[in-house]
Amino acid sequence: MTSVDVAGIPVDTRHYIGGERIASASTFTNTSPIDSSFLGEIARGGAVEVDLAVEAARRAFPIWAATPPAERAATLIRIADLVDENIEALANVETMDNGALLRSHLRGVMPRVAHNFRFFADWLVNHLGHPDFETRGHVNHVSWDPSGVAGLITPWNAPLMLSTWKIAPALAAGDTVVLKPAEWTPLTASLFADLTKRAGLPDGAFNVVQGIGREAGAALVAHPGLSRISFTGSVPTAKTIARAAADNLTPCSFELGGKSPFIVLADADLELAASLAVEQYDNAGQVCLSGTRILVHESIEAEFTEAFRRKAGELRQGDPRDPETDIGPQVHATHFDRVKGFVDRARAEGADIAMGGRPNAELGGLYFQPTLVHDPAPGSEIVTAEIFGPVLTMQTFATDEQALDLANGTEFGLAAVVVSGDRQHAESISSRLVAGTIWVNCFFVRDLRAPFGGSRKSGVGREGGTWSFDFYADVKNTVVAPHGWKE
């Protein structure tokens, strides 16, 4: 079987290598988290397929790298246009595959995929550059040269969006790409491969090897033919990848986990604070950026909790294809068990589970209730480990110093949310937080010009705008002397 029907859309289950579809002798089973239904048997790649894909990407590299930037940009824009034309198909397949809300895929996520390509095309043509500067009459000229083959390893929580957040700048920079999508969500990468072909991207410039992390993923990151590795996923996997990359000294960019604080200051607008807090359940909590640790000033705890409970009580859990649904299932049974395990252990240790805390009995399957753990024991697992499910904790503080100690007191540093009615107060807190992104009185506003990434164990490097080009390109400085010229 080389193609499966998902939500009425045919999806090729093979790899995409050198512009061709290639099967593997073995496969892995893909199911939908919505109802555990069978979606298809997917090609299970390993070292052989990775070799083929890296070889194809290496062959395509001189062609794509020599393509003038304006032409590269035009191809990226054609990809964006095709994504726009296929939003319905991409959104429906992604929802079947990872269980995230169809309405979000249609309105936000898939349009964002197209935007990723338009943005990096525009940056390549209109913004990439650095003014020349002089050193004792010598001119320094900085340029961004294509570096080679980028190996991309991506997660399942926003499969196509997060992949294209890497694919678009890598291609814009003139690199060619081998993508290994997450095995729980392999489908939209395959649909996307078809679009790159239709957009006229040269064969081999973009390749997809499907497979399991420790097989295809491990073979890819250990491959000596890569010039870059970009990975979004968990801290333990990043460590494994870093070890593999070390043998070839392949530069890595890592976007990893978080346990971000959500700080409600005493002067906050509590309705706003509660609305933003409830948004931390988005994507059933499967968002690395989520502000999962609510830290609220003790003087407003009761009032805030009341507003939070009211708004959380309005959330509807159910089938992610239903436009009325706010919270869908967890992505996979293994992940569901992981999330449930965290909450079960917290309960066994005597934690106060103030809301939810159990599988949704009415829905069954992989639906876990939105959960709030009140006043967790300091240092306990529930308040230090990344859960990646609809599980928030709430703690109180009396002073700014206490809030900052709690906020900064983890091994992570990805994001933070501050809710305050006082600009100076918010500024004083934000300036002392350790986080790559801080949202003040808002959440999830993202501009691709901004740097994106994490401090501490939340990541290595930054993506976005010039930071992405700095990573995917070989940045070069040419120094031209004023002397030695024959004219």
Ligand code: ADP
């Ligand atoms: P999670 O545990 O939440 O699934 P991972 O970080 O393990 O997160 O997975 C993210 C991506 O990393 C997936 O595409 C997965 O296949 C890949 N992956 C897992 N293990 C490895 C590995 N050893 N080498 C390369 N990629 C891997």
